[in-house]
Amino acid sequence: MTIEEVDVAVIGAGAAGLSAAGEAAKLGARVALVDDNHYPGGQYFRQPSPQNYKHQNSTSSKDTERFSALLADIDTTLVDYRPGATVWDINAPLTLGLADGKRSCRIRASAIVIAAGARDYVVPFPGWTLPGVITAGGLQNLIKGMGVVPATPVVVAGSGPLILVAAANLVSAGIDVAAVVEATNRPWGIVREAGKLIRDRSNLQLAIKYLRRLHKANIPVLRGYGVIAANGSVCLKSVDIAPINRDGKFERSKTRQITAKTMVIGMGLTPSLELARLIGVDEISLPLRGGSNIVTDEKLMTSVQGVFAAGDGASIGGVELSLVEGRIAGIHAAIHAGMSVSKQAESTLSRDLSKHKSLCKFRTGLEQIFRNNVDWTDLLTPETIICRCEDVTLDELNQCKAKGWTSPLQLKAATRIGMGRCQGRNCLGTLAALTANPTSDAETYRAMPRTRQPARPILLSDLLHEKLADPELPNDPHLPRRRD
Amino acid sequence: MNNSSDNRIGRSPPDSEKSDERVSFQFNGQEIIGYAGESVAAALIAAGILTNRTSPTGMPRGYYCGMGVCWECIVRINGKHTQRACMQLLESGMIVETVESAKKP
Amino acid sequence: MNLPKVADIVIIGAGVSGLSVALPTAKAGCSVVILDKGEPWSDASGANAGTLSIQVKRREVLSLIHESIQRWQQMSEDYGIDVGFGQPGGIRVATTDAELIQLEQSVRDQQIEGIDVHMLDDETLRTMAPWLGPQVKAGSFCRWDSYSNPLQAGNAMVAGARTMGVVVAGGNAVTAIDHEKNSACGRFRVRTSTGQIIHARHIVNTAGAWAGEIASMLDTRLPMEVDVNMLTVTESAPPLFDRVVTHAGGILSIKQFPNGTCLIGGGWQGSGSVKSGIKQIDYERFIHNMRVAASVIPTLGNLHIIRTWAGFEAVAPDALPIMGQLGGYDQAWVLACARGGYSLAPALGARLAEMILSPSTCEPCPQYSPQRFCHE
Numbered sequence: 001m002t003i004e005e006v007d008v009a010v011i012g013a014g015a016a017g018l019s020a021a022g023e024a025a026k027l028g029a030r031v032a033l034v035d036d037n038h039y040p041g042g043q044y045f046r047q048p049s050p051q052n053y054k055h056q057n058s059t060s061s062k063d064t065e066r067f068s069a070l071l072a073d074i075d076t077t078l079v080d081y082r083p084g085a086t087v088w089d090i091n092a093p094l095t096l097g098l099a100d101g102k103r104s105c106r107i108r109a110s111a112i113v114i115a116a117g118a119r120d121y122v123v124p125f126p127g128w129t130l131p132g133v134i135t136a137g138g139l140q141n142l143i144k145g146m147g148v149v150p151a152t153p154v155v156v157a158g159s160g161p162l163i164l165v166a167a168a169n170l171v172s173a174g175i176d177v178a179a180v181v182e183a184t185n186r187p188w189g190i191v192r193e194a195g196k197l198i199r200d201r202s203n204l205q206l207a208i209k210y211l212r213r214l215h216k217a218n219i220p221v222l223r224g225y226g227v228i229a230a231n232g233s234v235c236l237k238s239v240d241i242a243p244i245n246r247d248g249k250f251e252r253s254k255t256r257q258i259t260a261k262t263m264v265i266g267m268g269l270t271p272s273l274e275l276a277r278l279i280g281v282d283e284i285s286l287p288l289r290g291g292s293n294i295v296t297d298e299k300l301m302t303s304v305q306g307v308f309a310a311g312d313g314a315s316i317g318g319v320e321l322s323l324v325e326g327r328i329a330g331i332h333a334a335i336h337a338g339m340s341v342s343k344q345a346e347s348t349l350s351r352d353l354s355k356h357k358s359l360c361k362f363r364t365g366l367e368q369i370f371r372n373n374v375d376w377t378d379l380l381t382p383e384t385i386i387c388r389c390e391d392v393t394l395d396e397l398n399q400c401k402a403k404g405w406t407s408p409l410q411l412k413a414a415t416r417i418g419m420g421r422c423q424g425r426n427c428l429g430t431l432a433a434l435t436a437n438p439t440s441d442a443e444t445y446r447a448m449p450r451t452r453q454p455a456r457p458i459l460l461s462d463l464l465h466e467k468l469a470d471p472e473l474p475n476d477p478h479l480p481r482r483r484d
Numbered sequence: 485m486n487n488s489s490d491n492r493i494g495r496s497p498p499d500s501e502k503s504d505e506r507v508s509f510q511f512n513g514q515e516i517i518g519y520a521g522e523s524v525a526a527a528l529i530a531a532g533i534l535t536n537r538t539s540p541t542g543m544p545r546g547y548y549c550g551m552g553v554c555w556e557c558i559v560r561i562n563g564k565h566t567q568r569a570c571m572q573l574l575e576s577g578m579i580v581e582t583v584e585s586a587k588k589p
Numbered sequence: 590m591n592l593p594k595v596a597d598i599v600i601i602g603a604g605v606s607g608l609s610v611a612l613p614t615a616k617a618g619c620s621v622v623i624l625d626k627g628e629p630w631s632d633a634s635g636a637n638a639g640t641l642s643i644q645v646k647r648r649e650v651l652s653l654i655h656e657s658i659q660r661w662q663q664m665s666e667d668y669g670i671d672v673g674f675g676q677p678g679g680i681r682v683a684t685t686d687a688e689l690i691q692l693e694q695s696v697r698d699q700q701i702e703g704i705d706v707h708m709l710d711d712e713t714l715r716t717m718a719p720w721l722g723p724q725v726k727a728g729s730f731c732r733w734d735s736y737s738n739p740l741q742a743g744n745a746m747v748a749g750a751r752t753m754g755v756v757v758a759g760g761n762a763v764t765a766i767d768h769e770k771n772s773a774c775g776r777f778r779v780r781t782s783t784g785q786i787i788h789a790r791h792i793v794n795t796a797g798a799w800a801g802e803i804a805s806m807l808d809t810r811l812p813m814e815v816d817v818n819m820l821t822v823t824e825s826a827p828p829l830f831d832r833v834v835t836h837a838g839g840i841l842s843i844k845q846f847p848n849g850t851c852l853i854g855g856g857w858q859g860s861g862s863v864k865s866g867i868k869q870i871d872y873e874r875f876i877h878n879m880r881v882a883a884s885v886i887p888t889l890g891n892l893h894i895i896r897t898w899a900g901f902e903a904v905a906p907d908a909l910p911i912m913g914q915l916g917g918y919d920q921a922w923v924l925a926c927a928r929g930g931y932s933l934a935p936a937l938g939a940r941l942a943e944m945i946l947s948p949s950t951c952e953p954c955p956q957y958s959p960q961r962f963c964h965e
Contacts, residue, residue, distance in 0.1 A: 036552065038573065043551065089872060097872055106872065119553050129556075131534035131546030141550030141570065146526035149491040151534065173493050234544050235534045272553075388556065391541040391588055404751060405744055409628055413744040416848070421555035421566070421824050421895060452898045453870055457555070457824065461890030464883060466876050540825075540848075565826060565891045586825045586849030 002105070002467060006032045006080070007337040008330070009096055009109035011087050011275060014042020015070075015319050016311025017115035019326025021081075022073025024113075024334040027345055031079045032107050034098055036086045036456070040074075041067065042117050043137060043312075044319040046145040066323075086462075088454035090279045094306050099458055104466040110337035111306045113329045114276055114294070115322075118269040118312035121291060122426050125379040126229040128265070129388055132236030136166045136266030143173055151261035152176040155239050157227045158266035159183035160370045166264050168210035171217045178258050180214060181241050184370050185224030226250060228379055230263055239263050248373035267376075269316045270429070276313075277451035279304055285441040291429065292445075298353075299332040300325055308333050321359045324352045377433060386434075387427040389420020397434065408435050408448050418449055421457055491530040507576035518574045525550070525557050525569035528580075536569055540588035558583050590758050592785045596622040598945065599779050599789035601763050601803050602796035603629035605637075605931050606924045608746040609938025610793050610945075612668055615753040617946055622787060623755060624779070626762030626799070630743030633797050634931060636818050636868070636900020638854030639739040640842045641932040643704055644681040644695070644731050645835045649909060649956065650933060651702040657936035658735050664935070670749035672742035675847070679734025679833035680709070680718055682725045682885055688837035689727050695837070696729045706731040720830045722887045734833045736844050739931070761785070766792060766806040768918065777921070791920045791945055798863045798901040800911070800925035804959075809916035812962050813903045813926045817859040817868055819875055820900070821882075823892040825849030830886055841881050843889070851889060853882045859899030868899040904928050906962075912937055913944070913958035920945075923959055 008024040010017045013035035021033040041047045045067045074081055082100060089097030095108045120135040127133070132151065134142070136158065142148050153176050156167040167180045214221055222241065228250050229240040238259050242250045270291035273283065282303035285292040293315035300308045310329035311322035331345045380386075382395035392415045400414045408431055411417055417431055418424035424431075428448060437443040505520040511533060518527030525547050528536060535544040536559045548556040550570050557569040560581040569580075598614055600607040603625035615621045623629070641661055646654045664670045683689040692708070699706045706729055709717065714728045721728070747757050762782040769776045769788075779787045796803045804811040826849050834843040840856025855878025861867040875897065883890045903926045905911050910927030924941050927933050943951040955961075 037571075089870070091869075091872070095872075104876075119551065120549060129539070129543060129545060131544055134547060135549045138548055138550035142526065142529065142547075143493065145550075146522050147493040148522075148526045148530045149493060150529065151491075151532070235546070385543075388539070388545075388554070391539050391543065403748060405748065407628070409631075410744055413630075413740045419822075419895070421558070421893065422553060423895060425553050452896050453875075454894055454897065456553075457893035457895055459891070459893055460823065460879055460883060463876055463879050463894075464890065468873060468876055468880075566824060566893060584827075586827065586847075589847045 003095065004032070004105060004107045006030045006107055006109050007339065008032075008111050008113065008333045009034065009094075009107050010113045010115060010330070011096070012042065012115035012117055012311070012313060013037070013040040013081065013083070014115060014117045014311065015044050015322035016117075016313065016326035016329070017042070017113070018070040018074060019323050020113040020115055020308075020310055020330030020333065021079055022070060023327045023330030023345065023348065024337075024339075025074065025076050025078040027331065027334040027339040027342060029078065029334040029337055029339050031074075032109065033074060033079055033081045034085050034087055034096065034107075035081075035083055038084050040071065040081070040083065043140065044322070045070075046141055086454075086456050086458055087275060088456060088458045090275050090455070092279070097453075099462040099465065101459070101462050102465060104463050109306075111308065111333035113326075113333050114302075114307065114309045114313055115311045115326060115329070116272045116275055116313035118271050118316055119425065120266070121268045121270040122429055123267045123376045123379070124384055124386055124430055125227060126381050126384050127231055127236075129385050130230050130232050130236045131234070132232065132261055133230050133263045133265060136162050136264055139166050139264045140169070143169055149173065149175055150264075153178040153260050154262040154264060155179050155181060155227075155258055155260040156264045156266070157181035157239070157241070158264075158268075159372060159374070160266060160268040161366060162268065163264070163266040164210045164214070166266055167219065168213045171213055171219065177214075177217070177219045178260055179241075180219055180221045181225045181227055182221065182223050183226050183244060183372050183374050185244060185372065226374060226379070227263065227265070228252065228255065231257075236261055236263055244372070244374055248375045249378050269312060271313050271315060273313075274423075274451050274455040276302070276309060278453065278455055279307055281307060281309070283445075285445065300329040301332065301336070306336055308336075317359065317363050321356070321363065324355050324359060327352050328356065386430050387415070387417040387420065389422050389426070390416040392417045392427070406435065408432070411435070412449055423457065424449065491532070507574060509574060509576065509578040509580060511580045512582055520574060520576065522574050523570050524559065524561065524567075524572045524574050524578070524580060527574050528569060535582070537583040538585055540585045542587075590761075592758055592761065592781065592783075592787055593620070593622060593756060594786070595788045596620045596756075597789070598622070598791045598793060599624065599777070599787055600793040600795055601779075602794070602799070602925075603747070603757055603759065604632060604634035604795065604797055605630070605742070605746070605934040606797070606927075606938065607793070607795035608750055609934040610795060610924060610941050611750050611755045612746070612753070613939050613942035614945060615750065615755045616668070617942070619946075621750075621755045622789075623750070623757045624761045624763055624781060625757075625759045626782070628759045629747050629757055632900055633902040634739065634743060636820055636898060636902070637739040637931050638820060638842045638844065638852050639736045639742070639931070640833060640835065640844065640854065641735040641737060642679050642681070642731075642833060642835050642842070643733050644679055644699070644706060644729060645839060646929060647908065648698050648702065650929070651699060651704055653933055653936050654929070655704065655733065657933050658733055660935035660939065661735065661737050661932075668749050669752070670745045672745055673738030673846070674735060675737075676733065676735040677832050678730060678732040679835055680714075680721075680728045680730055681835045681837060682721065682728045683837040684724050684726060684881075684884065685838075686726070692727060692729055692837040704731065705733060718830065718832060720886055720888055722884050724884045734835070736833055736846075738846060763803060763806070766803070768807070791922065793941070793945070794915055794921070794923040795925055797925055797930075798903040800903060800923060804915060804923065807916040807918065807921055809959070810962070811911060811923070811925070811959060812906055813911075814906065815863050816902045816904060817861050817899050818902050819855045819857070819859045819870055819878060819897060821853040821855065821875075821878070821897040822895055823851040823853070823889065824895050826851065826892050829888050834885060836881070836885070841878070841885060843882055843886055850895075851892060853878065853889070855882070861899065861901075863901055868901055870897055870899055902930075910937055910957045911959050912941055912954060913960070915959060919948075
């Protein structure tokens with residue numbers, strides 16, 4: 001049985017993963033950089049396909065430059081970059097299982113960096129499954145990655161800074177934005193307050209720039225509003241919005257309707273934790289925003305020896321933080337794998353550690369600005385789909401609860417919630433909220449279905465490329481079987 | 485025939501000398517033009533097709549997250565059962581079909 | 590949950606065996622409490638392919654399995670419980686010459702016992718099952734082979750038991766069992782991890798991989814070995830094959846449910862132990878299981894695997910059920926460690942219920958008695 005050995009395995013080739021791989025390689029580590037996308041860059045540096053593609057996206061020259069620098073750093077024989085490869089298994093000791101449709105193998109590393117990135121934080125509402133309703137990430141991939149315009153008019157809705165980004169990108173691409181509907185209803189004075197906490201003003205300036213762009217284009221920005229329903233039968237036709245009162249509830253008597261063929265919904269991000277959970281790292285849950293983060297020390301090592309975590313896959317922080325964390329984790333992973341630290345790495349570390357501090361402060365500030373007390377479960381009606389894959393409605397869940405099936409595992413068994421192709425990514429968060437233990441987040445988490453292999457769905461035939469000796473049937477001494 | 489070059493940003497016009505490679509493919513028997521190397525999802529959306537599958541209770545579904553984690557954009561490609569349209573790169577002659585879910589018993 | 594202080598029967602282990610004893614005894618009017626250290630149905634019953642196959646059974650249990658399948662089928666009639674039963678018939682395959690010989694012998698043995706099973710000639714096999722891969726050399730067919738949906742059945746049986754007044758209490762491990770010798774009706778005092786005590790007239794040990802631990806509380810030894818089975822479920826697909834598929838070498842079961850998902854039970858083992866409580870997929874052996882599955886039904890290769898998991902299954906050294914009186918006590922019982930305990934549970938449960946309710950008139954089953962291990 002061949003298992004490939006490397007010094008550092010990096011999972012994810014987004015901002016954090018690319019930085020980590022680059023820094024580790026600079027210290028002489030043999031790196032395996034595994035990503036399931038066909039092109040590097042993850043979400044932030046989502047890039048068009050290389051074939052003859054000349055579209056002008058809204059990438060700044062600063063971004064183009066630093067992305068090129070990231071790619072240059074991994075362009076070395078020390079880095080084995082594997083695009084299109086799904087890491088479906090991770091196990092002690094520091095071993096990944098991956099398959100890419102042509103090869104299936106294991107990689108054993110002396111240190112692993114999990115830079116698996118994030119996905120959209122999901123909040124269901126009536127009509128959210130209609131074709132035409134897409135996530136903020138989905139919009140970015142469409143415009144930035146593929147240069148395709150979504151059907152207009154477009155409404156951008158949700159909560160948090162990312163929807164301003166989405167709206168601004170739409171405007172730059174010349175797309176008709178009917179309205180921006182943002183849930184936060186705190187006064188803009190808070191922005192100034194937050195600004196005082198932040199030394200690195202570049203991100204704040206960017207946020208202000210986005211708002212200016214929207215104002216210039218006369219896009220109505222409705223603050224303190226939320227979408228209460230998406231309407232349509234075969235696809236989206238309009239959205240209903242309502243103001244949010246002081247108690248975080250929707251004032252349905254003041255509902256307005258906006259015609260839309262696309263709705264971009266952005267409720268923030270949450271780290272993709274499947275691999276982290278498989279290897280069993282400690283997490284910390286976040287009451288303020290929901291979801292949880294990976295616990296790491298100052299070297300960005302998790303509670304599992306030799307496993308590091310960086311970027312949005314560990315805790316949401318945006319691209320600047322991801323780049324800094326990627327470097328820190330990459331350097332420490334290489335050191336953990338036995339590489340000697342260089343003078344350059346030492347100075348990178350000291351610079352990045354202080355940057356890390358100020359970026360974390362900015363993040364806290366941003367979270368304060370966009371904090372709201374909205375009760376998102378107030379949106380749900382009995383017909384609202386909770387599990388998109390298996391079409392489980394809120395009503396179905398309530399009926400099962402009435403029959404005495406109240407725990408997440410019982411509801412899963414009774415309705416198949418969480419058992420579809422998305423492996424619960426779009427519904428288990430809501431299930432946790434609907435079955436939450438009011439006194440203990442830890443108990444709520446413990447009651448949820450465990451993460452199991454494969455970390456992402458994997459084609460059965462993709463596993464068959466593995467080079468394994470055929471077992472001696474019927475009784476291979478190395479392969480214990482069920483006694484019959 | 486659906487020409488999907490209208491809903492694009494920054495592509496060279498189809499009749500210019502430096503135009504990007506356009507390829508044709510089929511969706512449920514209908515011929516559509518897209519660009520080589522873009523995702524099947526992008527080509528479908530650009531052609532105005534927003535629904536690519538039905539859910540277990542017969543609801544229409546389409547592109548949602550664009551990054552391969554929601555599995556809403558699945559289609560059958562060249563007879564292969566469920567392929568995420570947002571992760572599959574378009575090739576000339578691809579036969580793409582809607583996926584009908586097994587009905588919820 | 591507050592447990593009753595007294596019960597006619599306390600059952601330890603809320604898997605398929607425990608529930609199969611609870612249902613008939615509750616129906617007969619007994620007050621029944623089922624305790625489980627974790628969630629009901631979470632161990633062997635929860636790591637189960639749901640296969641109800643006669644063909645894969647040992648000769649000794651053939652009549653039992655036939656009866657048991659009928660009880661599975663009648664569970665909705667008998668108790669109002671929908672277990673997602675289906676009887677598509679089953680094909681058992683041989684992929685090597687040695688397996689073929691084994692299969693033919695097995696078919697002969699089963700026919701002698703009156704089982705409606707026969708070898709399929711090649712043409713019939715390929716017509717009935719065009720979805721079988723070329724590596725399949727031969728197959729036998731039994732129209733009684735069936736399945737129940739293991740996930741659905743768990744919830745349904747627990748809910749059904751509760752409707753009949755059975756108290757099903759997860760999160761209550763049994764920490765001590767004392768026999769009250771001086772009590773007029775020979776009571777047991779059962780203590781749980783939540784600090785509660787139940788006085789029981791009868792106790793029934795259906796604790797599966799932990800049956801030995803429970804038996805030791807009554808100073809009795811139950812020898813068993815623990816397998817770690819691996820299960821794999823695919824995404825939903827259009828109907829691909831329409832029979833329950835099992836394997837002459839016992840290394841595979843495959844079925845497709847009405848919701849389109851395919852459940853693969855692998856013969857090669859995961860890793861872990863009861864002691865550590867860890868039950869995990871073993872990478873290499875998992876891939877071997879997938880290989881066998883794809884060679885028997887090649888179209889499975891086109892499906893995405895959504896989940897794979899492992900669970901404990903305890904087996905007696907002779908791979909026969911352990912059922913009967915436990916430890917020399919008149920009112921302590923055991924039902925555990927049957928190879929294929931899931932499929933045999935309704936029949937064994939009914940037998941044991943009879944032993945409990947009418948000890949003088951029911952037929953004993955010495956071949957399953959735990960006494961058979963006392964000579965070791």
